[in-house]
Amino acid sequence: MWSLGNITQSVDAWLNEAFSPAIALLIEFVIVGTMAISLFAILGLVLVMMERKVSAYMQIRLGPNRVGPKGMFQTFADTIKLLLKEGLTPTGSDKFLFNLAPVIAIISAMLLLAPIAFAKDFQMWDLNIGVLYVSAISSVAVISILMAGWSSNNKYSLLGAMRSGAQIVSYELSAGLSILAIVVLVGSLKMSDIVASQETGWWLFKGHIPALIAFVTFIIAATAETNRAPFDLAEAESELTAGFHTEYSGMRFALFFLAEYVNIFIVCAIGATLFLGGWMPFHIGQLEAFNHVMDFIPSSLWFFGKTFFLIFVIMWFRWTFPRLRIDQLLNLEWKYLLPISMFNLLLATAIAIMGWHF
Amino acid sequence: MLEEVSVIDQGDMIINIGPQHPSTHGVLQLVVTLNGETIKKVEPHLGYIHRSIEKMCESLSYRQFIYVTSRMDYLSSHINNHGCALCVEKGLQIELPERAKVIRVLMDELTRIASHELWWGAMAMDLGAFTPFFLAFRERETITDIMEDTCGARLTMNYIVPGGVMADLHPDFQRKVKAFIKLFREKADQYNELVTGNIIFQSRMKNVGILSKEDAISYGCTGPTARGSGVNCDIRKLYPYEIYDKLKFDEILETGCDSFSRYLVRVKEMYQSISIIEQLIDNIPEGDFQAKTKAVLKLPKGEFYTRVETARGELGVYIVSEGGTTPYRIKFRSPGFSNLSALNHMAKGGKIGDLVAMMGTLDLVIPDIDR
Amino acid sequence: MSAIQYIKDIFGAVKSLLIGMKQTGYYFTHHKEIITQNYPEEKPKLAERFRGEVVMTHDEKNEHKCTGCTACELACPNGTIKIVTKFEQTPEGKKKKAIDKFVYHLELCTMCNLCVAACPTDAIKMDQAFEHSVFDRSQLTKVLNKPGSKVMEGVE
Numbered sequence: 056m057w058s059l060g061n062i063t064q065s066v067d068a069w070l071n072e073a074f075s076p077a078i079a080l081l082i083e084f085v086i087v088g089t090m091a092i093s094l095f096a097i098l099g100l101v102l103v104m105m106e107r108k109v110s111a112y113m114q115i116r117l118g119p120n121r122v123g124p125k126g127m128f129q130t131f132a133d134t135i136k137l138l139l140k141e142g143l144t145p146t147g148s149d150k151f152l153f154n155l156a157p158v159i160a161i162i163s164a165m166l167l168l169a170p171i172a173f174a175k176d177f178q179m180w181d182l183n184i185g186v187l188y189v190s191a192i193s194s195v196a197v198i199s200i201l202m203a204g205w206s207s208n209n210k211y212s213l214l215g216a217m218r219s220g221a222q223i224v225s226y227e228l229s230a231g232l233s234i235l236a237i238v239v240l241v242g243s244l245k246m247s248d249i250v251a252s253q254e255t256g257w258w259l260f261k262g263h264i265p266a267l268i269a270f271v272t273f274i275i276a277a278t279a280e281t282n283r284a285p286f287d288l289a290e291a292e293s294e295l296t297a298g299f300h301t302e303y304s305g306m307r308f309a310l311f312f313l314a315e316y317v318n319i320f321i322v323c324a325i326g327a328t329l330f331l332g333g334w335m336p337f338h339i340g341q342l343e344a345f346n347h348v349m350d351f352i353p354s355s356l357w358f359f360g361k362t363f364f365l366i367f368v369i370m371w372f373r374w375t376f377p378r379l380r381i382d383q384l385l386n387l388e389w390k391y392l393l394p395i396s397m398f399n400l401l402l403a404t405a406i407a408i409m410g411w412h413f
Numbered sequence: 414m415l416e417e418v419s420v421i422d423q424g425d426m427i428i429n430i431g432p433q434h435p436s437t438h439g440v441l442q443l444v445v446t447l448n449g450e451t452i453k454k455v456e457p458h459l460g461y462i463h464r465s466i467e468k469m470c471e472s473l474s475y476r477q478f479i480y481v482t483s484r485m486d487y488l489s490s491h492i493n494n495h496g497c498a499l500c501v502e503k504g505l506q507i508e509l510p511e512r513a514k515v516i517r518v519l520m521d522e523l524t525r526i527a528s529h530e531l532w533w534g535a536m537a538m539d540l541g542a543f544t545p546f547f548l549a550f551r552e553r554e555t556i557t558d559i560m561e562d563t564c565g566a567r568l569t570m571n572y573i574v575p576g577g578v579m580a581d582l583h584p585d586f587q588r589k590v591k592a593f594i595k596l597f598r599e600k601a602d603q604y605n606e607l608v609t610g611n612i613i614f615q616s617r618m619k620n621v622g623i624l625s626k627e628d629a630i631s632y633g634c635t636g637p638t639a640r641g642s643g644v645n646c647d648i649r650k651l652y653p654y655e656i657y658d659k660l661k662f663d664e665i666l667e668t669g670c671d672s673f674s675r676y677l678v679r680v681k682e683m684y685q686s687i688s689i690i691e692q693l694i695d696n697i698p699e700g701d702f703q704a705k706t707k708a709v710l711k712l713p714k715g716e717f718y719t720r721v722e723t724a725r726g727e728l729g730v731y732i733v734s735e736g737g738t739t740p741y742r743i744k745f746r747s748p749g750f751s752n753l754s755a756l757n758h759m760a761k762g763g764k765i766g767d768l769v770a771m772m773g774t775l776d777l778v779i780p781d782i783d784r
Numbered sequence: 785m786s787a788i789q790y791i792k793d794i795f796g797a798v799k800s801l802l803i804g805m806k807q808t809g810y811y812f813t814h815h816k817e818i819i820t821q822n823y824p825e826e827k828p829k830l831a832e833r834f835r836g837e838v839v840m841t842h843d844e845k846n847e848h849k850c851t852g853c854t855a856c857e858l859a860c861p862n863g864t865i866k867i868v869t870k871f872e873q874t875p876e877g878k879k880k881k882a883i884d885k886f887v888y889h890l891e892l893c894t895m896c897n898l899c900v901a902a903c904p905t906d907a908i909k910m911d912q913a914f915e916h917s918v919f920d921r922s923q924l925t926k927v928l929n930k931p932g933s934k935v936m937e938g939v940e
Contacts, residue, residue, distance in 0.1 A: 114547040378541025477861035
């Protein structure tokens, strides 16, 4: 059957045949790097378009509909505009940090792509501490935000950055604990193991209540970690105009913007991998015929379908809820989410030890 | 309030919110002293959109000056015009035909609903929820269409002239208003589900921006802002003008004194306005829509004061006449100015996010404050 | 009490959030609710009383009803209207006052309708045109009486 895994294997075999192993590895690096960057560009374009269309339909509007068929090329036009714009650096700013911050944001987002399994046997780096790697790298993103807020020499930016620092550091905890619940059930940190363990059913269904609670906690924490509404305090436009990127313009702003959307994609991809079975097709117990039909859908489609579903849910949050206040945001984490996810981890451990899950 | 000693300590931050800022709804500058996220002092700076409307009115005739007042509180422009026309009519001692009175009250209440609808959307948007803004505009659009049919304009209608209204009601008026009432009753419950019941919204609004009854009175707050603190101040009840004394409606009072009770007052007021419209829409008396007036109006020598309840509170119109064709002095007591003065008192000790919510519940229209 | 209250709080909160999401979800799936007008393609249907600009009505014989009484000029709060008059020779040989130019400054006009209300002969009215953008401000100063037009018979 057609699969992305076969293609990569044949490419790898052909390269090793034609060149020496070192050069073959180098070429493979270049290919993977190019693919990652083009994935970035495509994700940026698609997600911004999706956000605008989703918000438009929720707000009884049509959304962008002038550039190209149904406005599909609107984001291209916007990108060109951003590229052509002057990137201003404020006079009082710390120029080195100011220019470094968006690059760190985009690099930390890019590093997170490594352990994600996009399809069957289609993964950049299946390292054995995959989940740990993800939660470690995702905390680097906060540095770029703090750096941007501090170096801009703007009070709005500083306030936004400080809010964001407090927020991301707190929500890392419950995100980590909810991921841990699944790790306990699987017994491995490796992404491929986690996906393989869901062949008989997704963890959301077979993990009982702990997996369900962990899923909800994870979605909330993921929304908060990516600075999305209702947790978008770092850039709360009715309070802090644009928060940490108030002073950024042109391409540097575009990098922050892109990093935000790629981060959404990545947390949703991780959520899909952990709770919704990654590229695993949807199977129902013994219904062989049904399962066979489901197997026929390519694994990459399964993965992207699940991821985009989660992205849609997060967008749905954004266009429905008002924003929380900073003290309420921290209350929610420390008084509700953290105790719940700790208790939940205990429950998950008990279930894993007793082997009560399916 | 003479307790204003220097509140700035080491480590405090002073930031300018405005004149260009998304949540000040216009060109208002707030100089905010912050300790971390906590507000120590808010100092509103006015005058960015001062157009000297009072002075302009003094050089215009009694027929002409009414249209300028639409530009003060542009969201309740019809009610502004109404207040001015009442003052001129008081001076001229004109008795209005019943039909004109009913038309004026109907339009007043429609304007009030339109203004509160827009406030509701903008309020939710200040708190970060964008969708309600568009939903509110849909209903507001129906009202502006009704206005456009009858008055000829959507926002600055200039429909009221001394002695009545400028034109008769559009033949479609009753049908369209009834359709609007039906639509409003359908959709308003949705709004309560989407915003009022939302736990995030409630926790943002409750126990925030406390303005006690005594403080509301001493700052001279009027309208829904004061009624949220339990102050009886509805001009329509206390000093009824036109036909308000014959209508059945409640003055909404909430005693929570916080942002949420001010919010509830406005939401419930929309329902009250709807019930006023329902009482009147089938009982518009036949007759003239305008009393006979002279071509050139001359107020007798003296001072005249009238007040009306706009969507934001009490609007007072004070005319000093020397007997000529133009007012010698004119003064507007605008509701927004007094309401804004309570902001510093309310905001102390709150967070920046609270400040935005408080400004939302004060329902500030900056041209009304600066004039 | 507190443990039960804690759980109750959480469920109440989640319920209120889900109700909100149901609303936006409804609008997302029901596209018939969309109220956007694609403006340049779909022209808005304006009310017949909509005030866009002042025009002077001319009949098929290129005659208008304006006598040049300047009631509108006096009624206008902004100095939008300037009437230039001339003296015409009537067939009987008498001199009669008539308008030369009815100058209308659209850039000053606030569409308050006071001029139309003041006009004793209904010579001017409000028109529905609303697309007034031009590249040069001077194009907004218009002369409302058509060239060669004259006042209608019997209008005083």
